[in-house]
Amino acid sequence: MEFFDPSELWNRCLQEAENRLESTEFESWLKNSLYEDINGTRLVIRFRNSFVAGHVKSRFGDMLESIIRNISGRSDLALQFVGNPAEPGPSTTVSLPLGSSHSASDYTFLRSNYTFEHFVVGPSNQLAHAGALAVSRDIGSTNYNPLFIYGGVGLGKTHLIQAIAHHLRQESSKRTFRYISTELLVETFIKSVLQNDYTTFRKLFHGIDYFLMDDIQFLKGKVETQEAFFHRFNELTQQGKQIVLTSDRPPHELPGLPERLISRFQSGLVADIKPPEYETRLAILQLLVRDEELEVSLDVLDFIASSIRKNVRQLSGVIHRLAAMSRLTGCKVDMNLAQKEISSSLGTITRRLTPGNITSIVAESFDISPSQLKGKQRKRNILVPRQVAMSLMRELTTMSLMDIGSFFSGRDHSTVLNSIERIKELKKNDPELDRKIDEVKRKLISI
Ligand code: ADP
Ligand code: MG
Numbered sequence: 094m095e096f097f098d099p100s101e102l103w104n105r106c107l108q109e110a111e112n113r114l115e116s117t118e119f120e121s122w123l124k125n126s127l128y129e130d131i132n133g134t135r136l137v138i139r140f141r142n143s144f145v146a147g148h149v150k151s152r153f154g155d156m157l158e159s160i161i162r163n164i165s166g167r168s169d170l171a172l173q174f175v176g177n178p179a180e181p182g183p184s185t186t187v188s189l190p191l192g193s194s195h196s197a198s199d200y201t202f203l204r205s206n207y208t209f210e211h212f213v214v215g216p217s218n219q220l221a222h223a224g225a226l227a228v229s230r231d232i233g234s235t236n237y238n239p240l241f242i243y244g245g246v247g248l249g250k251t252h253l254i255q256a257i258a259h260h261l262r263q264e265s266s267k268r269t270f271r272y273i274s275t276e277l278l279v280e281t282f283i284k285s286v287l288q289n290d291y292t293t294f295r296k297l298f299h300g301i302d303y304f305l306m307d308d309i310q311f312l313k314g315k316v317e318t319q320e321a322f323f324h325r326f327n328e329l330t331q332q333g334k335q336i337v338l339t340s341d342r343p344p345h346e347l348p349g350l351p352e353r354l355i356s357r358f359q360s361g362l363v364a365d366i367k368p369p370e371y372e373t374r375l376a377i378l379q380l381l382v383r384d385e386e387l388e389v390s391l392d393v394l395d396f397i398a399s400s401i402r403k404n405v406r407q408l409s410g411v412i413h414r415l416a417a418m419s420r421l422t423g424c425k426v427d428m429n430l431a432q433k434e435i436s437s438s439l440g441t442i443t444r445r446l447t448p449g450n451i452t453s454i455v456a457e458s459f460d461i462s463p464s465q466l467k468g469k470q471r472k473r474n475i476l477v478p479r480q481v482a483m484s485l486m487r488e489l490t491t492m493s494l495m496d497i498g499s500f501f502s503g504r505d506h507s508t509v510l511n512s513i514e515r516i517k518e519l520k521k522n523d524p525e526l527d528r529k530i531d532e533v534k535r536k537l538i539s540i
Contacts, residue, residue: 103128143176207255215373221364229260237362239336244366247406250339270303275311282318374398385416455482480512
């Protein structure tokens with residue numbers, strides 16, 4: 094390669110490293126690294142402190158250098174790992190890339206394949222996709238401000254919000270953006286409070302055309318950050334700046350957020366992403382195998398698309414692992430291998446859906462205690478959640494009616510059956526309850 098963008102090169106290196114390493118390893122050591130500079134033929138990569146930098150050098154240094162050389166085709170490139178002098182100590186988290194809002198360091202947070210080109214559109218995500226595309230083409234189309242995208246875990250929210258950032262970054266009109274996770278916003282705010290200096294916090298919102306913030310549900314309980322954010326939010330919208338937010342639930346279900354903030358969130362376009370339909374899942378699988386340059390027959394893809402229904406991240410996890418296995422062992426990805434992989438990955442999901450987990454999440458959602466839920470009281474506000482829990486156990490676990498009955502203080506199987514029938518009826522006639530049950534299910538599926 095004659096010419097390369099070193100920041101992009103580091104992004105691609107990270108992507109490859111993520112495929113090779115255990116995800117916990119990648120998340121702990123590499124994920125928050127930042128490309129800083131190029132020094133001759135040496136790329137300087139910054140980590141949150143020198144301990145992390147030293148560890149990465151000794152554990153992964155050789156591997157990362159060989160990836161960089163492979164991707165760039167230049168054998169003279171080397172890597173230098175440095176800590177962040179401003180934030181010593183292992184307890185600090187990623188430092189905030191400030192300076193110009195459109196600076197290269199912002200891009201390090203962007204995953205290079207989270208683009209519109211790599212996003213498969215289907216009925217489940219059509220509205221969110223259309224909204225994202227519209228705001229990235231046209232600033233200040235006030236109807237869509239803010240654009241609020243919500244949906245369960247692993248359904249493409251981060252992908253879409255980053256696609257907007259990629260789009261802005263690539264085009265020539267020089268519109269600037271800030272992309273930030275809500276966690277980082279909260280962290281920055283807390284630091285500002287501690288240091289009694291709000292410059293860094295304010296800079297987050299300054300001089301930008303787009304403010305993109307992922308996972309707004311993490312504002313829960315952060316009252317002071319909410320307050321500060323509320324003011325910045327109003328300022329930005331008054332100035333005609335575009336705001337895009339993502340969340341794991343719709344605005345009115347965000348717990349512990351003040352009403353005025355919620356109504357602001359609702360004032361633009363609220364778009365949900367649902368679990369993808371079969372055709373969309375199949376199309377996503379086809380895209381993933383093409384990226385991995387993997388040969389997989391259609392009936393194997395059909396099998397995977399039929400087995401994993403709820404979560405796109407799981408689909409890509411399966412393909413990454415199959416690709417890794419096939420690269421390591423040289424074997425073909427056939428039905429046999431796919432079945433093994435699916436049963437082990439589904440196994441880990443069903444293991445987490447225990448009656449205990451279901452009970453505590455249902456109890457929490459209906460604001461009663463787990464022991465009330467399992468007990469004998471027949472007041473409606475306790476009886477209905479109990480029946481909900483029973484029907485969810487039936488739906489989401491392999492427990493028999495008898496198993497479920499005995500879990501609920503020794504009730505018999507006909508009680509369980511009646512409860513399930515009752516909930517079916519109620520769901521038809523009570524949209525509020527129907528919605529609530531879906532919400533509980535979303536929570537359960539994502540644990
Ligand atoms: P979320 O933020 O909603 O939890 P992500 O955006 O991280 O989910 O998506 C999880 C994974 O699934 C990512 O690898 C993403 O690229 C992929 N993905 C999700 N939806 C799609 C889609 N419609 N087309 C292609 N890939 C998708
Ligand atoms: Mg996300």
